[in-house]
Structures are given as structure tokens and as C-alpha cells.
Amino acid sequence: MKTYGDLNPSPRTILTPGPVEVDPRVLRAMSFPILGQFDPEFTTLMNETMEMLRHLFQTHNQWAYPVDGTSRSGIEAVLTSVIEPGDKVLIPIYGRFGYLLWEIAERCGAEVVTIEKEWGRVFDSSEVIEAIDREKPDIVAIVHGETSTGRIQPLADIGAACRERDILIIVDAVATIGGVDVKTDEWMLDAVIGGTQKCLSVPSGMSPITYNDRVEKKVLRRKKIERGLRDQTPAPASMGRTVQSNYLDLSQLQDYWSPARLNHHTEATSMLYALREGLRIALQEGLEPRFQRHLLHERALVSGLEAMGLTFYGDASCKLPVVTCIEIPEGLDGESVRSMLLDAFGIEIASSFGPLKGRIWRIGTMGYSCSRKNVLHLLGALEAVLLRHQVDVRAGRALQAALDIYADKK
Ligand SMILES: Cc1ncc(COP(=O)(O)O)c(C=O)c1O
Known part of the structure; x- marks a missing residue:
């Protein structure tokens, strides 16, 4: 009979709109x-x-x-x-x-x-x-x-x-x-x-x-x-x-x-x-502090992506704080970027459905996944992966912008 290996899932940084890290x-x-x-x-x-x-x-x-x-x-x-x-x-x-x-x-x-x-x-x-x-x-x-x-x-x-x-x-x-x-x-x-x-x-x-x-x-x-x-x-x-x-x-x-x-x-x-x-x-964290935590990490993420020169999708006035959508730069294979993020950095972000398929990436900052470590890892990794794909990003700025948000918060 065929033998099956031990169950050994890789530890991932999951920054999708669900499921997220537990x-x-x-x-x-x-x-x-x-x-x-x-x-x-x-x-x-x-x-x-x-x-x-x-x-x-x-x-x-x-x-x-x-x-x-x-x-x-x-x-x-x-x-x-x-x-x-x-x-x-x-x-x-x-x-x-x-x-x-x-x-x-x-x-x-x-x-x-x-x-x-x-x-x-x-x-x-x-x-x-x-x-x-x-x-x-x-x-x-x-x-x-x-x-x-x-x-x-x-x-x-x-x-x-x-x-x-x-x-x-x-x-x-x-x-x-x-x-x-x-x-x-x-x-x-x-x-x-x-x-x-x-x-x-x-x-x-x-x-x-x-x-x-x-x-x-x-x-x-x-x-x-x-x-x-x-x-x-x-x-x-x-x-x-x-x-x-x-x-x-x-x-x-x-x-x-x-x-x-x-x-x-x-x-x-x-x-x-x-x-x-x-x-x-x-409830131990408290609902209000928990909502504030989600807003803080959203702010750091958005600042970092903005500093990199990426464009956001959708009307900013009704943005869902726990999901950030970015437009995939013209001519870029969005799936190749997602694969490299996963393979090289163990980070998962989401693609999209229907009319948005191939047009946007979706980044979730939810619950246990919504942390400073994850936001900073993603910004660093995404910048590196985009540079590898010859995308003209403003290198070196994203992490600094996010760190500025966290520094203000102290
Ligand atoms: C807004 C919303 N409603 C419903 C669902 C369906 O949830 P499930 O896949 O757990 O059945 C999802 C899942 O992604 C969702 O994002």
C-alpha cells in the first residue's frame, strides 16, 4: 500500500481575507x-x-x-x-x-x-x-x-x-x-x-x-x-x-x-x-481596542503601499478596514507575484473574482494575522518581489512609511 507522509503543514503568514492565522x-x-x-x-x-x-x-x-x-x-x-x-x-x-x-x-x-x-x-x-x-x-x-x-x-x-x-x-x-x-x-x-x-x-x-x-x-x-x-x-x-x-x-x-x-x-x-x-x-483584548488595532495596522499597510507607489482599488471613503485592495500594475502577471511571495517568503495574499480577476490583489489584515510583524514582512517581501518582476516601485520607502506610523503610535 502507498505510504502517506506525516501531516506537516508549512507555517505561513496569511494575509488574505480569510482564512487567516489562528x-x-x-x-x-x-x-x-x-x-x-x-x-x-x-x-x-x-x-x-x-x-x-x-x-x-x-x-x-x-x-x-x-x-x-x-x-x-x-x-x-x-x-x-x-x-x-x-x-x-x-x-x-x-x-x-x-x-x-x-x-x-x-x-x-x-x-x-x-x-x-x-x-x-x-x-x-x-x-x-x-x-x-x-x-x-x-x-x-x-x-x-x-x-x-x-x-x-x-x-x-x-x-x-x-x-x-x-x-x-x-x-x-x-x-x-x-x-x-x-x-x-x-x-x-x-x-x-x-x-x-x-x-x-x-x-x-x-x-x-x-x-x-x-x-x-x-x-x-x-x-x-x-x-x-x-x-x-x-x-x-x-x-x-x-x-x-x-x-x-x-x-x-x-x-x-x-x-x-x-x-x-x-x-x-x-x-x-x-x-x-x-x-x-x-473579549479579553476588548472590542474597541481590537477595532483600533485593526485600524492601526491598516494605516501602516496603506502608508507603506502608497510610499511604494502602488495604486489602490475602489472608493477610499468606504474602504473596509480589514481588507486592502491594490491594482495589479499594467502588464504584470499578478499570479506570478503571489506565487513568489508564497514560495520565497511563505506569505499568502489573495487574488480576486469575477470582473476583478487578474486586476487586483486583496490583502487581509484580520484577527491574529493583523500584526506589526506581518505588515512589515509583507511590505518588505512585496517590494522585493515587485523589483524582481521589473516593476518600477519606489524602493526603500514602504517599510519606513509603515515604521513612521508605528513610531507615532508609541
Ligand atoms: C462577506 C462574506 N460572506 C460570506 C462568505 C462565505 O463564507 P464561507 O466561505 O465561510 O462559507 C464569505 C467568505 O469569504 C465572505 O467574505
């Missing part, structure tokens, strides 16, 4: 022994995780827990549980992940209406509010931080407008949670989906979500309908109104996360340890 404390937490999912020791850990998630999401919602699966499992759980066939869902799209919301909402049988903004920009809140008043949707679904374009959509006014009109707003905060302010209650967001593998620096495989009683009411109403329908044979045509997914049904998931602990799936024990440790690290 704090060694989280990795250690993942190696602890498994507990049974109804063991009181484990259910205590579940409750503590819920408490910490409420802090992270800045909410008093009862429901804040992780869905097992990558971030899109959280998005699908919320959308499939909330959207009933025929519901009108407005999706303002300004990058790739808006299309993901569209696709999932369509699968749920929604009547989807979209408004689109050219990539690199975001909506003025008034444009979304006008669309709300024109279309009169039941639900608005929107991305907070678009990793595909490196932009951030302000949500406070849109959230307030939805609440005033009794419309539900569902937010993909996968890229922002733990790195940028996400004020669930203050901005009146009804459901928010986060990610683990970005600013929280936990491996991919869970999606923390939160939702309020407005969402719960809609979810439970459907559950009642479902119970009613089960008692009728043959099933009436309106059967489509029940939640199609068992795994991602919030009404069942919340029963499992409630004190009743109704059995649903088998909890992903090691991932829960990881998430709990990641949350502990984030």
Missing part, C-alpha cells in the same frame, strides 16, 4: 478531550459561548449561537428559516457576496428584487431606503463588509428605516465581526451572521449568528404551520411554507441551544472549544 491558544483549545454534548460541563461551555457571542454582536438578543458549517451555513440557516416562498426580499448588491444572498433567497422561493452598485463603491443609505419605499419588501438582506471588493456598507440608517417600516433586515457580517464595529441592537439589525475564520481567527467550520424576537416570531409561526400540516394527510399544497432544511432550521437549532437541549445534530465539540477560546481572546 491564535495558538485556539489551536491548543482544539486539542482538548471530547465531552459528550449533554455533559453538564459541555452545556456550560455552550452557555458561556452564547454569552460571549452576545458581547461580540453587541446585542441583548436571547439567541446568539453558532451554526455548524462554514459561514454560508449561518447565512442559509437564517435565510431558509425566515424567508417563506413568495416573500419579497430586497438585496442591495455591491460585490460577490450580495449575489450569494440572492442565490440563497431565490432557492427559498423568495421574490427577489435587487439594486446594484458598481464594484468598488457602496450605496448611499438613501438609495437603499428609496428602493425599500418603492419595492415594499418583507425582508432586506445585505452584506456589511464585502471581501470581494474591500468595501464596507454603513448600516445604521438602513436598519432604522427597516424597523420604522416593520421590515426585517438580515446582515452578512462574516468579514467584519470581531474586527470592525457591528452594533446589532443600536443599528436595529434583526439577524446578523458572522464568520469564524476571519477577524475572530478561529478555523473555518462554524458560523455564529444572532437574531431578535421579530425573527423568532416569524420562524416559530412557520413551525406551527408545519406542525399543523403534519397532522393532515394528504399534505396540502401550501406545504412549501415550512422550512425545507432540517439541519439549518433555526426553530430546531434554538431548541438545542435552549435549556430544553432538544436533540438535533451532534455538536462539533472541538470547534466549539475553538470558538469559545477565540471569543475569550477577543
Whole structure:
């Protein structure tokens, strides 16, 4: 039989918009022994995780827990549980992940209406509010931080407008949670989906979500309908109104996360340890200092890239602090630069999708990866690699510019 080598992944400096490097404390937490999912020791850990998630999401919602699966499992759980066939869902799209919301909402049988903004920009809140008043949707679904374009959509006014009109707003905060302010209650967001593998620096495989009683009411109403329908044979045509997914049904998931602990799936024990440790690290640092740390390293990175003479992509006024997009200089093979960064320096930065493929690189400064060491390593390495590719960069300035930012901070 063929023999397989020991698992020995290379240590990397990961500066992509996710997954990013994981704090060694989280990795250690993942190696602890498994507990049974109804063991009181484990259910205590579940409750503590819920408490910490409420802090992270800045909410008093009862429901804040992780869905097992990558971030899109959280998005699908919320959308499939909330959207009933025929519901009108407005999706303002300004990058790739808006299309993901569209696709999932369509699968749920929604009547989807979209408004689109050219990539690199975001909506003025008034444009979304006008669309709300024109279309009169039941639900608005929107991305907070678009990793595909490196932009951030302000949500406070849109959230307030939805609440005033009794419309539900569902937010993909996968890229922002733990790195940028996400004020669930203050901005009146009804459901928010986060990610683990970005600013929280936990491996991919869970999606923390939160939702309020407005969402719960809609979810439970459907559950009642479902119970009613089960008692009728043959099933009436309106059967489509029940939640199609068992795994991602919030009404069942919340029963499992409630004190009743109704059995649903088998909890992903090691991932829960990881998430709990990641949350502990984030809250020990403090949310505000953590956001400030992300801003500081963004500033140093941007200063360095600017000093090198590189051009940024997108409207600077809505730049997502944790993702920096740079235009690939004319005629340069962007993939060759990325390969050399990885092979020679062990540094990974990201390419891009769709219309931006081959046009921009995306640099993530998220969570544990967001550090002075990483920013300085990348600036030095990128300068060297660009020079190797005969790009006319202003050599010797980038690191000095970044060091100036750090010196000012002392
Ligand atoms: C903004 C945003 N939403 C959703 C997702 C989907 O997350 P996942 O790949 O964990 O399912 C991503 C992943 O990159 C993302 O950046």
C-alpha cells in the first residue's frame, strides 16, 4: 500500500481575507478531550459561548449561537428559516457576496428584487431606503463588509428605516465581526451572521449568528404551520411554507441551544472549544481596542503601499478596514507575484473574482494575522518581489512609511 507522509503543514503568514492565522491558544483549545454534548460541563461551555457571542454582536438578543458549517451555513440557516416562498426580499448588491444572498433567497422561493452598485463603491443609505419605499419588501438582506471588493456598507440608517417600516433586515457580517464595529441592537439589525475564520481567527467550520424576537416570531409561526400540516394527510399544497432544511432550521437549532437541549445534530465539540477560546481572546483584548488595532495596522499597510507607489482599488471613503485592495500594475502577471511571495517568503495574499480577476490583489489584515510583524514582512517581501518582476516601485520607502506610523503610535 502507498505510504502517506506525516501531516506537516508549512507555517505561513496569511494575509488574505480569510482564512487567516489562528491564535495558538485556539489551536491548543482544539486539542482538548471530547465531552459528550449533554455533559453538564459541555452545556456550560455552550452557555458561556452564547454569552460571549452576545458581547461580540453587541446585542441583548436571547439567541446568539453558532451554526455548524462554514459561514454560508449561518447565512442559509437564517435565510431558509425566515424567508417563506413568495416573500419579497430586497438585496442591495455591491460585490460577490450580495449575489450569494440572492442565490440563497431565490432557492427559498423568495421574490427577489435587487439594486446594484458598481464594484468598488457602496450605496448611499438613501438609495437603499428609496428602493425599500418603492419595492415594499418583507425582508432586506445585505452584506456589511464585502471581501470581494474591500468595501464596507454603513448600516445604521438602513436598519432604522427597516424597523420604522416593520421590515426585517438580515446582515452578512462574516468579514467584519470581531474586527470592525457591528452594533446589532443600536443599528436595529434583526439577524446578523458572522464568520469564524476571519477577524475572530478561529478555523473555518462554524458560523455564529444572532437574531431578535421579530425573527423568532416569524420562524416559530412557520413551525406551527408545519406542525399543523403534519397532522393532515394528504399534505396540502401550501406545504412549501415550512422550512425545507432540517439541519439549518433555526426553530430546531434554538431548541438545542435552549435549556430544553432538544436533540438535533451532534455538536462539533472541538470547534466549539475553538470558538469559545477565540471569543475569550477577543473579549479579553476588548472590542474597541481590537477595532483600533485593526485600524492601526491598516494605516501602516496603506502608508507603506502608497510610499511604494502602488495604486489602490475602489472608493477610499468606504474602504473596509480589514481588507486592502491594490491594482495589479499594467502588464504584470499578478499570479506570478503571489506565487513568489508564497514560495520565497511563505506569505499568502489573495487574488480576486469575477470582473476583478487578474486586476487586483486583496490583502487581509484580520484577527491574529493583523500584526506589526506581518505588515512589515509583507511590505518588505512585496517590494522585493515587485523589483524582481521589473516593476518600477519606489524602493526603500514602504517599510519606513509603515515604521513612521508605528513610531507615532508609541
Ligand atoms: C462577506 C462574506 N460572506 C460570506 C462568505 C462565505 O463564507 P464561507 O466561505 O465561510 O462559507 C464569505 C467568505 O469569504 C465572505 O467574505
